[in-house]
Amino acid sequence: MVVSKKKRMRETALAYLFLLPSLIVLGIFVFWPVGFSFVLSFFKWDFRNMNTPYFHGLSNYLEIFRFDYPPKFSFITGFLFSLNYVAFSIIIILSIFAFVEFVKTKGKAFATYLAIILLSLLSYKALTVNTVWIASVLLWGFLAYELLKNKSAFRIRAFKSHIWISVAAIILLYVIFEMSVANEKSVFAFLIDAKDKNLFLKALVNTFYYVILTVPITLALALGLAVLLNSNVKFRIFFRTAYFIPFVTSVVAVSLVWKWIFNDEYGLLNYFLSWFNVDPIRWLKDEKWTIPTIAIVSIWKQLGYNSIIFLAGLQNIDQFYYEAAEVDGANVWQKFTKITWPLLSPTTFFLLIVSMIGAFKVFAQVYVLYEGLPGPYNNSGITMVYYVFDLFYRQQRMGLASAAAYLLFAVILVFTIIQYRVGNKVVEYVS
Incomplete structure (x- = not known):
């Protein structure tokens, strides 16, 4: 021993x-x-205090969130209103499922279903007259009661059996409320109002917008491309190499080429769009196209890497599963949804985390496409990393830049933890 x-x-x-x-x-x-840098984030260290930085406490973090002038309403107010809109969306979906259950059980739980429908109407009426708080408490309390009690006649079986459809429907309804009834007070309304009054919030909103655009689209295109490259197509090796080349090419070189492609006067992209009678788009000069333009460059550059990783995952799937599925008469779509996609979940999980972290760190594309500026005007292309770069390199406010960098780290950490928690439940590992 x-x-x-x-x-x-x-x-x-x-x-x-x-x-x-x-x-x-x-x-x-x-x-x-x-x-x-973490220690530095608590110090007042800028151009004036270069030789004598002094402890500043949490003032750097508070300074980042300081508004140039106050927003119309507080974040807490918008958050509470948004909770009510989410509750209203859930109640509508549950009402639909409740009606289906009511028909199936032939009215055995009539009182429960009727209460849900009445609360839905009450919530809508409350939203229209801006007395949302009482309705919100009733809705959330009723939902908690029905979901937590064990011997309820209302089991929301349909809701549980169609959970992804339900979540999608809830999100859709919430977005509709945001665009109509709820657009005056909500989290989104607060961010829209506050992002022009606080540069950090604008950078945060732009970065989230960029992440939402690039990550899902890149993964979806990469998976489709990997499936094609895994099939018996001619010149497979050539295509695999060609799609991977942009990833190993310098991001500066890629951005410079795309800067010419995006040119609104003689760019190649507008030339192709003219074939379909589309008017020239001011890709690099219009504020609304700033983040989509950056996203297009990033998707094109990252697509090859994700495709190769997906391809490696596809080639690790044993052909035995497909042969057994063919014996059972499964078609192509069934084999993809029942075999390929579940067995690719570890690969998808890895790429999702890597892509999410990489997307939050976007900087070079913005810097090159807009010649060192954060967009054409109004800081329309400023991202979190560009915000940190501007504070550190141009404004020489090193303490403030360190605090902003750690706020970015906190955002990435939170999303990574959430992905790991969800991934542990949905990822299927095959030994």
């Missing part, structure tokens, strides 16, 4: 000895800067 323990300790020490050079390099160039 003693000999085995000594041998294990000796092997462990030897392993750390081999790792020591890497740990030293990481410590100098990674761990030390990260720790120092």
Whole structure:
């Protein structure tokens, strides 16, 4: 026992000895800067205090969230209103399922279903007259009661069996309320109103907009491309190499080429659009096209890498599953949804995390496409990393830039934790 323990300790020490050079390099160039920047985020260190920085506490973090002039309403108000709109959306969906259950059970739970429908009408009436708070408490209380009690006649079986359809319907209804009834007070309305009064919030909104545009589209296109490259098509090796080349090409070179393609006067993209009688689009000069323009460049550059990773995942799937499915008479779509997609979930999970983190760190495309500016005007292309860069490099406010960097780190950390929690439940690993 003693000999085995000594041998294990000796092997462990030897392993750390081999790792020591890497740990030293990481410590100098990674761990030390990260720790120092965290300490720096609590100091007043800018151009005026370059030689004598002093402890500033949380003032840097508070300064980042300071508005140039107050928004129309507070974030808490918008959050509470948004909760009510979500509750209203849920109640409508549950009312539909309740009606289906009512028909199936032939009215055995009539009182429960009638109460849901009446509460839906009450909520809508409350929204129209701006007395949302009482309705919100009733709705959330009723939902909690029905969902938590064990012996309820209302089991929401249909809701549970169609959970993804239900979630999509709830999101759709919520968006409709945001665009109509709820557009005066909500989280989205607060962000729209506040982002022009606080540069950090604008950078945060633009970054989220960019992430939502790039990550799902890139993964969907990459999966489709990987399926094609995995089939028996001619020149497969050539196509795999061609699609991967943009990923290994310098982002500066890629952005410069796309800058010419996006030119509204002689650009190639507008030339192709003219074939379909589409008027020239001012890709690099119109504020509303700033984030989509950056997203197009990023999608094109990242597509090849994601496709190759998906392709590796596809080739690791045993053909036995497909042969068994063919024996059972499964068609192409059934094989994809029942075999390919579930067995690709670990690969999708990996790419989702990597793509999400990479999307939050977008900077070079903005800097090159707009020649060092955060968009054509009105900071329409400012992102979180560009915001940190501007504070540090141009304004020489190092303490404030460090605080902004750690806020970005916190945002990425939260989303990564959420993805890991969800991934542990939905990812299927096959040994």
